[in-house]
Structure formats: structure tokens, C-alpha cells
Amino acid sequence: MSTSHFDIVIIGAGPAGLSFARSLAHSALRIAIVDPANMEQLRTPAPDGREIALTHPSKQLLQQLGAWQAIPEGQIFYLRSAKVVDGDSPFELHFKTPTASKNLSDDTLGYLVSNHHIRQALFEKTEPQANLTWFAEQKVQTVNADSSQATVCLSSGETIQAKLVVAADSRFSQTRQQMGIPVDMHDFGRTVITCRIEHSGTNENTAFECFHYGRTLAILPLTEHLSSAVITIDSQRTSEVLDLSDDALAADLEQRLNGRLGTIKVASSRYRYPLVGTHARRFYSTRFALIGDAAVGMHPVTAHGYNLGLYGQNTLSELIQKAETMGRDIGSGELLQQYDRRHQLKTRPIYHGTNFVVKLFTNEAPPAKLLRGAVLRVSNALSPVKSLISRQLTG
Known part of the structure; x- marks a missing residue:
């Protein structure tokens, strides 16, 4: 040959x-x-x-490659803020767009684009x-x-x-x-399950990450009434999500989100990925x-x-x-x-x-729960910490 x-x-x-x-x-x-x-x-x-x-630096690199301009119209979504919640705790770690980013072309923490x-x-x-x-x-x-x-x-x-x-x-x-x-x-022993959801309430362009005990639920905002739901669960328990009908999954998400997105409808197929870090x-x-x-x-x-x-x-x-x-x-x-x-x-x-x-936010041991609750309270009170994380997104 x-x-x-x-x-x-x-x-x-x-x-x-x-x-x-x-x-x-x-x-x-x-x-x-x-x-x-x-x-x-x-x-x-x-x-x-x-x-x-x-991130903003990633956007700039994609622009230099000419790829950002080639993404279909209406398929770039804006992430204005992000919230992190631990179980039923009333404390939220809230990241807003840094003031300095107002000098950027878009007043946003970052962007969401389908792979x-x-x-x-x-x-x-x-x-x-x-x-x-x-x-x-x-x-x-x-x-x-x-x-x-x-x-x-x-x-x-x-x-x-x-x-x-x-x-x-x-x-x-x-x-x-x-x-x-x-x-x-590192095999986390967990599986990510994703799908798109439509909802009657607005997502306010805010990503929402909730570390429920036993599973993690993230909501990634696309359009105002369309989001991506990302469920992370022990790999042995994936049937608890995958075997649900669309209506049952929507009801489960409504309950876990305490109605913050209103009525939910599953709007896509479900996809699953094993979680392994390398x-x-x-x-x-x-x-x-x-x-x-x-x-x-x-x-x-x-x-x-x-x-x-x-x-x-x-x-x-x-x-x-x-x-x-x-x-x-x-x-x-x-x-x-x-x-x-x-x-x-x-x-x-x-x-x-x-x-x-x-590891900290998925550990079910009581000391870990206490520690992550303290981390959320302290981090939310320290604006320099929040600003540092936000600026890493905006570049």
C-alpha cells in the first residue's frame, strides 16, 4: 500500500x-x-x-477561526448569571455578569452553543x-x-x-x-443524562445548578422558555430517569425545581454519558x-x-x-x-x-453537607471570590 x-x-x-x-x-x-x-x-x-x-476568550478564538460567524443564526445563547444551590438549603451562590464586562460586546457571563x-x-x-x-x-x-x-x-x-x-x-x-x-x-461512577425542556416560566438567562442529595440537576438557559436539563445520577440508578415517560420526567423536574420554571414539557430525546475525568x-x-x-x-x-x-x-x-x-x-x-x-x-x-x-458536593456524609453549606454561605458573602470566578468566564 x-x-x-x-x-x-x-x-x-x-x-x-x-x-x-x-x-x-x-x-x-x-x-x-x-x-x-x-x-x-x-x-x-x-x-x-x-x-x-x-467563555469570552473562547468566543474570540472561534471568531479568529471564522467558526463563530458560521454558527447558525439564533443558535448562540447567552448566559447572564448562574446560581448554585445545595439540596434544600436556602442559601444560593449567585454569579452575576461582572461590571467590567459591560465594555464587552455582549453583557453576559458566557455563551451556550450546541456541540x-x-x-x-x-x-x-x-x-x-x-x-x-x-x-x-x-x-x-x-x-x-x-x-x-x-x-x-x-x-x-x-x-x-x-x-x-x-x-x-x-x-x-x-x-x-x-x-x-x-x-x-477518575471514574465518578455517575452518568449524565441530558434533554431539552420547554417551560412556561422564564429562565432569566440564568444557569441553575442544584446538588440534590442522590443526584445533581443543572438547568442551562437557551431561549427564555427553552432550557437544557442536565441530570447527574449514580450509574446504577439511571433507570430512575431513563424509564420515566416524558410526562413523568417533566413532573419530576417541576417538583425538584420547586416550580421555579412553571409547567415543564420534555422537548427532545434523552442522551446519556458516563462521567470519567482524565x-x-x-x-x-x-x-x-x-x-x-x-x-x-x-x-x-x-x-x-x-x-x-x-x-x-x-x-x-x-x-x-x-x-x-x-x-x-x-x-x-x-x-x-x-x-x-x-x-x-x-x-x-x-x-x-x-x-x-x-467530591465535596456529591458526598452524602453529614460533615460534607455541613462543609458545603458553609462554603456556599462564605463564598456568597465574599464578593472577591465570586468576582474571581466570574472573571474567569469573561476573560
Whole structure:
């Protein structure tokens, strides 16, 4: 079978892989992108129930890639504020749009966009890219590398050689394992179930996260009377949600929300995802780098997942473009170590901090309940803490 030669091979045409490919659109680098889906599936991805929270810096990066402008009209939703509640506690931790953000184009904490719309917009911009070759309907069989080049063998029998391989093939990346990169993995033993709901009351563009005992319920505002309900429950108890009729689920949500959204109607299919957090101990090997969920797979409670993915691919892209301009090796160990240092510094505190929050707010032991109640009361009273968290969203 034939052997093709490129500068970079990207494994995975999800949001992270597409973002990275698009960020190199104006370079002279020859890029290959490999994905098991066919071109039509990549061009028109199906809804998957995931609403992605985007920060202001992420919006700016997507604008630079041209993808923000390609998101369908009316499919960008605004997150004006957020509230966190612990069980039946009367205390709410309330995050409002910081005053400083009034200088921004939108007076909002952040944005909500469906995952499939992000993928569609990125593909629309990436598909005609002159320096990009597509290897659709292909699976990676093996990846290996030495000091001079990396080699990717595909399920078709074809071989691709490149200066650098970039893996964006999910938090369960097989290529990461093949390249000997260890990973910290935390199985939360829980499952996320999502669906859209219509409601007679207004959501006031406010995200609502309630840590009910036994399960967590998040409401993500879309339009005024349309939201995404995100239910997190012990994986052994998913039937308590999945086996309910639409009417029974709507009634359950009304009760758990104490009527704050009025009458509720289930407005979509339900989607389920196991909750497993991952963080690679390093983001590189010989002529090999990790981006997106292959580098860091976050618990969704703090909404950092794709934002970190965008940040990481942008960091790697900038280093590669600088090296190319200076005539240096884009797959050198020095460059990849620099990427690793920067992205580890950004992601590791957030990853472990998020896992700590999740453990605290899902622990049913009485001391934990007392502690998180105190955390909510103290945090709500300390405006600098709330401001710090809000500003991380707005950038």
C-alpha cells in the first residue's frame, strides 16, 4: 500500500482537531486529518444533547477561526448569571455578569452553543482548506515515532509519515496509550443524562445548578422558555430517569425545581454519558502531542472542557507557527516540552480543583453537607471570590 508524507497528522475531526487544523490554515504546512466518520457525517453532525458553555476568550478564538460567524443564526445563547444551590438549603451562590464586562460586546457571563453546531461550523471552515488532506472513514491502527519522523498506519493499509502527530481522539485515546503516555483517570461512577425542556416560566438567562442529595440537576438557559436539563445520577440508578415517560420526567423536574420554571414539557430525546475525568501526566511523546479531551477530559460541572481544548490547540498552534517561521523543527522535543509546560500549568489546577468540588458536593456524609453549606454561605458573602470566578468566564 502507498505511503503519504505530510508535516502534521491530526487524529480526530472533533471540535479540538478541527480547531487545530483551522488555526494552521494560512501556514505552508501540509496537514492530514484522520477520522472514522464519513464526510457527510462530519459535514452535518447529529445533535448529541450537549450544550457547550463558552467563555469570552473562547468566543474570540472561534471568531479568529471564522467558526463563530458560521454558527447558525439564533443558535448562540447567552448566559447572564448562574446560581448554585445545595439540596434544600436556602442559601444560593449567585454569579452575576461582572461590571467590567459591560465594555464587552455582549453583557453576559458566557455563551451556550450546541456541540453539533460548533462541529458543523468548524467543519464548514476547515473542509475547503488548501493545505489539508482528509482521510475519512479511516481508523488508526498504530502510531510510532523516532527522532526523525512519526508513522501512522491506517485501517485501509495506508501509511502516513509526518514530522508531528497530534492526537485529538477523545479522553479514552488509544494513540495516547500506544505512545506510552500515562494518564490520571477518575471514574465518578455517575452518568449524565441530558434533554431539552420547554417551560412556561422564564429562565432569566440564568444557569441553575442544584446538588440534590442522590443526584445533581443543572438547568442551562437557551431561549427564555427553552432550557437544557442536565441530570447527574449514580450509574446504577439511571433507570430512575431513563424509564420515566416524558410526562413523568417533566413532573419530576417541576417538583425538584420547586416550580421555579412553571409547567415543564420534555422537548427532545434523552442522551446519556458516563462521567470519567482524565488528565494525561504529560501532553507529548516523541513527535507526538495531545490536545482536547485526549489531553484533559473534564467533569462538566465547571464547564471548562472545550474551553481548555481551544486554549491548548491555540498554544500548540502558536508554537508550531513560530517554529515554522524560524525554520525550526515543528516536532522537536524542545517545542513539545514548552507546550506541555504551558498547558499543564493551565489545566492541572482546574482539573483537580473541579474534582474536589464534585467530591465535596456529591458526598452524602453529614460533615460534607455541613462543609458545603458553609462554603456556599462564605463564598456568597465574599464578593472577591465570586468576582474571581466570574472573571474567569469573561476573560
